Amino acid sequence: MLLTTILLSLREIRRHMMRSFLTVLGVVIGVSAVVTMVTLGHATTRSVQSQISGLGSNLLTILPGQGMGRGGGAQAAQPFKIDDVDAIRGQIGGVTSVAPQVQAQATAIRNAANWTVTVNGTTGEYLIGQQWALASGRVFSAAEEQAGKSVCIIGDTVKTNLYADDETIGTTLRVGRVSCEVIGLLAKRGQSGIGGDQDNTVIMPFRTVQRRFTGNRNVQFVSIAVDPRYDNAPIRDSISALLRERRNITGGKADDFTILDTKQISDALGNATAQLTAVVTAVAAISLLVGGIGIMNIMLVSVTERTREIGIRLAIGATADEVLMQFLVEAVVLSSLGGLVGLALAFVACLGLSIPLKMPFVWEPQINLIAFAISAVIGVIFGYFPARRAAALDPIEALRHE
Amino acid sequence: MTPDVTPDPLNQPLIALRGVTKRYGVGAAAFQALKGIDLEVAAGDFLAVMGPSGSGKSTCMNILGCLDVPTTGAFLFKGVNVEGLDRVQRSLLRRRYLGFVFQGFNLLARTTALENVELPLVYRGEPRKRRHDLAMAALDKVGLADWRDHTPAELSGGQLQRVAIARAIVTHPDVLLADEPTGNLDSERSIEIMQLLTDLNRASGITVLMVTHEAEMAAFANTIVHFKDGRVGGVETLRRPGADGA
Numbered sequence: 001m002l003l004t005t006i007l008l009s010l011r012e013i014r015r016h017m018m019r020s021f022l023t024v025l026g027v028v029i030g031v032s033a034v035v036t037m038v039t040l041g042h043a044t045t046r047s048v049q050s051q052i053s054g055l056g057s058n059l060l061t062i063l064p065g066q067g068m069g070r071g072g073g074a075q076a077a078q079p080f081k082i083d084d085v086d087a088i089r090g091q092i093g094g095v096t097s098v099a100p101q102v103q104a105q106a107t108a109i110r111n112a113a114n115w116t117v118t119v120n121g122t123t124g125e126y127l128i129g130q131q132w133a134l135a136s137g138r139v140f141s142a143a144e145e146q147a148g149k150s151v152c153i154i155g156d157t158v159k160t161n162l163y164a165d166d167e168t169i170g171t172t173l174r175v176g177r178v179s180c181e182v183i184g185l186l187a188k189r190g191q192s193g194i195g196g197d198q199d200n201t202v203i204m205p206f207r208t209v210q211r212r213f214t215g216n217r218n219v220q221f222v223s224i225a226v227d228p229r230y231d232n233a234p235i236r237d238s239i240s241a242l243l244r245e246r247r248n249i250t251g252g253k254a255d256d257f258t259i260l261d262t263k264q265i266s267d268a269l270g271n272a273t274a275q276l277t278a279v280v281t282a283v284a285a286i287s288l289l290v291g292g293i294g295i296m297n298i299m300l301v302s303v304t305e306r307t308r309e310i311g312i313r314l315a316i317g318a319t320a321d322e323v324l325m326q327f328l329v330e331a332v333v334l335s336s337l338g339g340l341v342g343l344a345l346a347f348v349a350c351l352g353l354s355i356p357l358k359m360p361f362v363w364e365p366q367i368n369l370i371a372f373a374i375s376a377v378i379g380v381i382f383g384y385f386p387a388r389r390a391a392a393l394d395p396i397e398a399l400r401h402e
Numbered sequence: 403m404t405p406d407v408t409p410d411p412l413n414q415p416l417i418a419l420r421g422v423t424k425r426y427g428v429g430a431a432a433f434q435a436l437k438g439i440d441l442e443v444a445a446g447d448f449l450a451v452m453g454p455s456g457s458g459k460s461t462c463m464n465i466l467g468c469l470d471v472p473t474t475g476a477f478l479f480k481g482v483n484v485e486g487l488d489r490v491q492r493s494l495l496r497r498r499y500l501g502f503v504f505q506g507f508n509l510l511a512r513t514t515a516l517e518n519v520e521l522p523l524v525y526r527g528e529p530r531k532r533r534h535d536l537a538m539a540a541l542d543k544v545g546l547a548d549w550r551d552h553t554p555a556e557l558s559g560g561q562l563q564r565v566a567i568a569r570a571i572v573t574h575p576d577v578l579l580a581d582e583p584t585g586n587l588d589s590e591r592s593i594e595i596m597q598l599l600t601d602l603n604r605a606s607g608i609t610v611l612m613v614t615h616e617a618e619m620a621a622f623a624n625t626i627v628h629f630k631d632g633r634v635g636g637v638e639t640l641r642r643p644g645a646d647g648a
Contacts, residue, residue: 311508313521317526
């Protein structure tokens, strides 16, 4: 009997395409809005997180001074020395690499072309910690690091702008006032979420940059890679304790250095996008509710419009329950169909939007299933009231209705 | 589910109204539509109800059709007191024993003749194949088998009423209630419909109860009951049920 009722309601829906379409329009829009928002929201979260993990997984960066960036308090704070780096390497467990860094801006010149690059003075450990592979060539030897030789490893952007398709390894590149031999070419890394083009870099031994570019013995920041088997937080705490001791910060005094944790940043940004997704989804859910009310309104009008039909059905022997069932099933079938159309629309919308938004498209069965279930439930809830009204009609009155 | 209405062994009349009254509304606005109707209809009869408007004939038909219940008095269908049945039981009674034909045809719009005729069978829970066969047989009986795929908008008035009659008889009801079945038809079509009803009454033994205000149509019946001011004003017997002639 239920199957027959469903078939009959499908027949009714087909016979009144326009009415059916208008009835479910709200649900179609609501479902597609919710699914599109959730899918795109998740895609955003994922893409933010993958961009941050592109900076390197489980990386800690220690800067002098408080607050993000190199400005502000960094000036006043005492810079790090190479001893601090050695102390961290020697006393902190659970880290895979500890690398000092000094940076400078310089113009790289080759033949007639010149190009502004970031000169990065560090050690071979830096590339290990960053999990940054070489496309060709080699990293610095210990001897080169110690002696502060003029050797360099160049990033992909530098190669593109100064070498085009030429061979890089073994050539001499002038960076600022320094002529250095190119010994390695870094693999392409792309844009990072923060900090722009990572590939526009020339990496030189730490001492070389100190001596030839910055002219002092300061370490601007320390890059630490945490062993993935360990949690970042306790390591952060022990580094903090060690540095406070070395910098004579006692009692309640604030740190004069900052430890940036990529995992922390990634989590925070992930949470922020998740919250944003939730808010947008809630707004979309309201449109789904409005869609449900739309179904109820049109079903109520439809009951009035179909009074005579109800009268006929009652006269030829339909019970009130059967009429109620008919209208309820019609509402549920309608809103479920609307839900399916909404899912299809959302699929198309997500697919279409993922291209301009430069986000990967991932079809998520879970939200699709939930949205479909909600559309069916909306049919039951908002179909019940009109259905009850239809079932309560007096057959004599209903037959007389014009 | 069907109320226990078994054919009566004591040869009671199929339908009996005993002192039936019907009042609408309460207080000063109350309207006494029926003021005490006593009427018996034997199985196989063809009864025409006549009377001016407001005489209570439609109210009486609604009660006979189990769409309404008397205020006082008894309505016995096959010996069962219908006034004591609830809404669902009366629905089931209509489904099982009654067929309706209306002045305005009352077919479902945008629905083919065949589907319209199948409708009562759907509520009886007949399987698809049997629904189709029975509906085709009924359409064949009213001479519209070839029109099965036409919707009401594509049929003439006479054809619409034939489809409605097919819908009413598809369940092989005991009683066919026709409320001014020729009211919307020209005289030629009216006579065709009346002949169809007479045939069904004679050949299939269906008891026909018909309301009409046209004496020409009432003349097809065996018995004419005249209503006047909420009472039975007179009963004319034209011929005995099952008798030949006319």
